[in-house]
Amino acid sequence: MANPSLLILPGDGIGPEVMAQVERVIDWFAANRDLAFDVSTDLAGGCAYDAHGTPLTDATMAKAQEVDAVLLGAVGGPQYDDLDFSLKPERALLRLRKEMDLFANLRPAQCFDALADFSSLKRELVAGLDMMIVRELTSGVYFGEPRGVTHEGNERVGVNTHRYTESEIARVARAAFELARKRSNRVCSMEKRNVMEAGILWRDVVQEIHDAEYPDVELSHMLADAGGMQIVRAPKQFDVILTDNLFGDMLSDVAAMLTGSLGMLPSASLGLPMANGRPKALYEPVHGSAPDIAGQDKANPIACILSFAMALRYSFDEGANADLLENAVQKVLADGVRTGDLMGPEGGTPVGTVGMGDAILAAL
Amino acid sequence: MANPSLLILPGDGIGPEVMAQVERVIDWFAANRDLAFDVSTDLAGGCAYDAHGTPLTDATMAKAQEVDAVLLGAVGGPQYDDLDFSLKPERALLRLRKEMDLFANLRPAQCFDALADFSSLKRELVAGLDMMIVRELTSGVYFGEPRGVTHEGNERVGVNTHRYTESEIARVARAAFELARKRSNRVCSMEKRNVMEAGILWRDVVQEIHDAEYPDVELSHMLADAGGMQIVRAPKQFDVILTDNLFGDMLSDVAAMLTGSLGMLPSASLGLPMANGRPKALYEPVHGSAPDIAGQDKANPIACILSFAMALRYSFDEGANADLLENAVQKVLADGVRTGDLMGPEGGTPVGTVGMGDAILAAL
Ligand SMILES: CC(C)[C@H](C(=O)O)[C@@H](O)C(=O)O
Ligand SMILES: CC(C)[C@H](C(=O)O)[C@@H](O)C(=O)O
Numbered sequence: 210m211a212n213p214s215l216l217i218l219p220g221d222g223i224g225p226e227v228m229a230q231v232e233r234v235i236d237w238f239a240a241n242r243d244l245a246f247d248v249s250t251d252l253a254g255g256c257a258y259d260a261h262g263t264p265l266t267d268a269t270m271a272k273a274q275e276v277d278a279v280l281l282g283a284v285g286g287p288q289y290d291d292l293d294f295s296l297k298p299e300r301a302l303l304r305l306r307k308e309m310d311l312f313a314n315l316r317p318a319q320c321f322d323a324l325a326d327f328s329s330l331k332r333e334l335v336a337g338l339d340m341m342i343v344r345e346l347t348s349g350v351y352f353g354e355p356r357g358v359t360h361e362g363n364e365r366v367g368v369n370t371h372r373y374t375e376s377e378i379a380r381v382a383r384a385a386f387e388l389a390r391k392r393s394n395r396v397c398s399m400e401k402r403n404v405m406e407a408g409i410l411w412r413d414v415v416q417e418i419h420d421a422e423y424p425d426v427e428l429s430h431m432l433a434d435a436g437g438m439q440i441v442r443a444p445k446q447f448d449v450i451l452t453d454n455l456f457g458d459m460l461s462d463v464a465a466m467l468t469g470s471l472g473m474l475p476s477a478s479l480g481l482p483m484a485n486g487r488p489k490a491l492y493e494p495v496h497g498s499a500p501d502i503a504g505q506d507k508a509n510p511i512a513c514i515l516s517f518a519m520a521l522r523y524s525f526d527e528g529a530n531a532d533l534l535e536n537a538v539q540k541v542l543a544d545g546v547r548t549g550d551l552m553g554p555e556g557g558t559p560v561g562t563v564g565m566g567d568a569i570l571a572a573l
Numbered sequence: 574m575a576n577p578s579l580l581i582l583p584g585d586g587i588g589p590e591v592m593a594q595v596e597r598v599i600d601w602f603a604a605n606r607d608l609a610f611d612v613s614t615d616l617a618g619g620c621a622y623d624a625h626g627t628p629l630t631d632a633t634m635a636k637a638q639e640v641d642a643v644l645l646g647a648v649g650g651p652q653y654d655d656l657d658f659s660l661k662p663e664r665a666l667l668r669l670r671k672e673m674d675l676f677a678n679l680r681p682a683q684c685f686d687a688l689a690d691f692s693s694l695k696r697e698l699v700a701g702l703d704m705m706i707v708r709e710l711t712s713g714v715y716f717g718e719p720r721g722v723t724h725e726g727n728e729r730v731g732v733n734t735h736r737y738t739e740s741e742i743a744r745v746a747r748a749a750f751e752l753a754r755k756r757s758n759r760v761c762s763m764e765k766r767n768v769m770e771a772g773i774l775w776r777d778v779v780q781e782i783h784d785a786e787y788p789d790v791e792l793s794h795m796l797a798d799a800g801g802m803q804i805v806r807a808p809k810q811f812d813v814i815l816t817d818n819l820f821g822d823m824l825s826d827v828a829a830m831l832t833g834s835l836g837m838l839p840s841a842s843l844g845l846p847m848a849n850g851r852p853k854a855l856y857e858p859v860h861g862s863a864p865d866i867a868g869q870d871k872a873n874p875i876a877c878i879l880s881f882a883m884a885l886r887y888s889f890d891e892g893a894n895a896d897l898l899e900n901a902v903q904k905v906l907a908d909g910v911r912t913g914d915l916m917g918p919e920g921g922t923p924v925g926t927v928g929m930g931d932a933i934l935a936a937l
Contacts, residue, residue: 296748299767324639329694329806350714350735350769357770364739367771371714375728401819403663406712407731411755414729434822438830441805442693455765458798459823466802 213297213487213525214276215246218253218269221298222498223508223562224282230510230566231280231517234534237573242530249276253305254284254298254498258271264301273305277483278524279491280517281305283498298498306346309489311478312377313384314346315519316495318444318464318474319425323542326553327469328421330441340447341392342464346478348377353452355416373407373453378414384479385451387421395427395448399436399456433460440464466493472496472509472550475516477523490524492516506561509548511538514569537572541565544572577851577932578640579610579891582617582633585662586862587926588646589871593875594930595644595881597653601937606894613640614906617669618648618662618862628665637669641847643855645669646877647862653688662862670710673853675842676741677748678710678821679883680859682808682828682838687906690917691833694805701894702832708747708821712741715818737771737817748843749815750787754923756819759791759812763800763820775817797824804828836860836873836914839880841887854888856880870925873912875902878933901936905929908936 215235219228232248239245247252258264264284273279284298294300307312312544320328320338360366380399389396398415400408412430419428431439432488433456439446442462452460465474474496479521480489494512502508521531546556546568560568583592596612600786603609615633622628628648637643640914648662658664669675684692684702692699701719717734724730746762753760762779764772776794783792795803797820803810804827816824838860844853858876866872879902883894910932911921 217881255793268667294773297767303768327697329697331693334693353732361738365774366736366738367769367774368717369735369769369771371733372730374725374730399787402663404667405733406658407733409658410722410729410731437801437823437827438835441827441831455819456823458765459801459820462798463801463805463827471802480924531597 212247213278215248215278215520216272216276217248217250218279218281219250219255220282220284220498220501221255221286222283223571224254224284224498226504226506227494227508227510227513228280228282228564230431233566233570234514234517234573237570238530241573242533244527244530253281253301253572255289258289258292258296258298264273264296264298265304270304270308271520273309273491277485277487277490278520279305279309280520281493282513283466283494283496285498285518288387288434303351305491306478307352309491310347310480311489311491312345312347313381314344315388315477315479315481315523316342316344316457316461316465316474318342318461318468319470320468321470321539321542323436324470324473324551327551328434328467329469330444330467335444337354338444338468340444340450340464341388342450342452342457342461343381343388344461345373345377345381345453346457347454348373349454371405371455373411374459375410375414378411381419382415382418382451383422385449386419386426387428389449390423394425394446395429397429397431397447397450398438399431399433399450399452399460401433401543415451437463439465461495472548473511473515475512475519477516477519479523487524490520492520506563508562509550510562510565514538533573537569540572541568544568576609576611577642579612579884580636580640580643581612581614582643582645583614584646584648584862585619585650586647586864586867588618588648588862590868590870590926591858591872591877592644592646594926594933595877596836597930597934598808598881598937599879601934602894604895604936608894609866617645617665618915619650619653621665622653622656622660622662628660628662629668634668634672637673637855641849641854642671642884643669644881644884645855647856647858647860649862650864651897652763667715668929669855669892670842671716674711674844675853675855676709676711678708678841679752679841679843679887680706680708680821680825680829680838682706682825682832683760683834684832684902685834688834688915691915692831693832693833694808699808702808704808704814704828705752706814706816706821706825706828707739707745707752708825709741709745709817710821711739711818713818726907735771735819737775739778739796741775742775743782746779746815747786749813750783750790753790753813754787757812758789759793761793761795761800761811761814763795763797763814763816763824765797767796767843779815800824801827825859836912837875837879838917839876839883841880841883843887851888854884856884870927871913872926873914873924874929878902897937902931904936905932908932
């Protein structure tokens with residue numbers, strides 16, 4: 210049988226550096242665990258704009274549709290700030306999400322024991338935290354029409370449309386309930402039903418899918434503003450949080466930041482099953498392209514490496530190998546190996562991006 | 574000259590209890606500071622629905638338009654959860670905001686020294702925190718058309734419209750710049766220009782108003798998701814945050830919660846100047862109606878009392894009297910007087926809602 214295929218899109222800023230460490234990990238699995246991938250690499254984001262005048266060429270898009278999984282580093286940088294909306298690096302990401310129909314974005318907000326003191330929250334509130342945000346990723350205000358800036362009378366008017374269909378809500382709700390069953394079996398759904406009719410529909414559909422298909426899962430509903438409050442007050446109350454594209458963007462960033470482990474957090478974006486049974490999938494770190502430290506061997510590659518671990522788990526059913534990789538990361542942290550972002554008052558062994566890759570390979 | 578007029582809308586849940594303490598404070602100012610108001614009281618929210626079948630009668634709405642300032646307690650409760658969207662208690666609030674055209678919502682996120690340990694954030698990150706969120710309150714996805722749940726083919730579709738005109742953005746931007754000049758002279762504007770065209774317009778208009786009218790104020794722009802991260806990471810970096818209705822709802826709740834002083838935080842919602850030069854205005858605590866503790870003399874009346882202090886300051890130009898009231902609250906806290914929500918490990922003198930009112934009156 211042919212090897213499973215990966216498309217690697219390192220992107221901009223620190224993307225290429227952290228992805229280089231992932232490629233070393235991929236090679237390790239081929240050499241030592243009989244787990245080989247056919248890997249191709251391409252441009253996405255600002256680097257694609259620089260080379261081709263578009264943040265994502267049709268050829269790259271077509272390749273992404275064909276492979277078993279896409280690994281993305283990060284896109285964006287200040288040099289692209291003045292580009293037209295349609296040419297900005299972020300459009301690469303949004304096009305991949307939309308055309309691959311990656312509707313379920315899984316964002317674990319986990320606090321790594323060795324890093325609990327990095328949280329701005331008190332240690333006891335975050336130590337051991339392990340929640341999962343399931344964010345709808347292909348609809349809502351990100352993609353709704355009509356949209357744009359027009360003129361009315363003497364003035365400009367900006368419009369975006371928040372729009373959800375029943376089936377869009379239902380499929381991401383199912384993804385959340387399925388995940389909850391493998392965790393602590395609780396889902397909290399968040400919207401603003403008190404001010405948005407689309408929030409009422411969201412709530413109703415989630416409740417209906419629950420009652421008909423997942424009555425065994427504990428379901429609660431929270432207003433998104435109150436949800437934001439509860440995430441900063443007592444994050445450990447949550448298991449799976451289910452929410453829409455825009456609220457998910459905000460809430461998952463807040464949750465990620467307060468783990469203290471931002472440089473550590475991976476994400477998976479999953480779509481429908483392909484002919485081979487694997488879901489369409491894209492994996493990427495939660496952190497951005499960090500242009501201020503790019504090219505300096507300073508970036509922490511762990512979020513990107515753990516994104517590959519998520520790929521092993523969710524795309525390739527390689528749970529044991531995913532565990533192996535995650536345990537190697539845990540061990541390196543427990544041993545005190547630290548990139549700059551992880552260096553606290555208690556010290557540790559300072560390493561750069563490559564050094565962290567070395568340590569993780571050694572631990573494997 | 575006639576006394577200035579106040580319309581008091583105690584609302585639901587703990588609203589009437591906390592507002593009763595404000596009424597005592599109002600009486601104190603009449604008796605001791607020669608500052609008398611003509612006060613009328615009316616129903617809004619669930620209690621109005623119970624009495625009249627609508628959360629806000631036209632007669633109450635008309636009264637709100639005529640007075641110099643409206644004081645609101647809180648609206649809402651679980652018994653109204655199944656009401657139709659148009660009859661829910663929240664509609665009272667939204668109607669007041671919209672018809673009074675209260676476009677600038679001022680939400681101080683302040684950390685009271687005596688309460689810094691209540692924050693879920695580490696003490697040093699919040700002690701001394703004093704930021705002001707200026708939230709646009711009459712437009713955006715809260716009020717945009719088209720909206721509603723319709724049917725397409727076999728399925729339901731929920732739609733809300735995020736819409737901002739140039740002049741709506743400009744007037745709230747001016748409010749933020751004016752405020753910044755009286756504070757630390759810094760405004761950070763937040764939107765999602767990377768995914769929403771309306772966010773691009775928001776950013777552009779804020780920048781234009783700045784350059785033309787407030788070049789002396791330091792202006793920065795942040796993506797709203799990154800803004801949420803920064804608020805939980807290092808809130809003291811901010812002076813004034815300017816943002817739209819929905820982002821403002823989320824960000825101000827997150828900021829409020831992490832001060833540890835949720836039961837303490839007031840808000841002002843201001844509109845255009847009336848014939849007498851005073852702005853249309855509504856003042857309310859940031860906390861909700863807390864139905865679980867309603868009627869038990871447990872609620873903390875301070876947020877509602879400090880909302881009246883904001884009224885003194887912003888509607889009646891009574892800065893000295895506002896200071897007097899705010900200092901009385903500070904003194905009571907410093908003396909260790911505590912409602913249940915403020916009671917920490919170091920103890921204090923436990924009081925109920927009325928007892929806290931007593932203490933504040935005594936301190937005045
Ligand atoms: C880069 C940006 C378009 C993106 C988003 O808003 O979805 C990012 O913030 C994210 O959360 O993945
Ligand atoms: C009660 C609700 C309609 C309201 C809002 O969403 O604006 C509240 O959350 C607030 O922030 O004042």
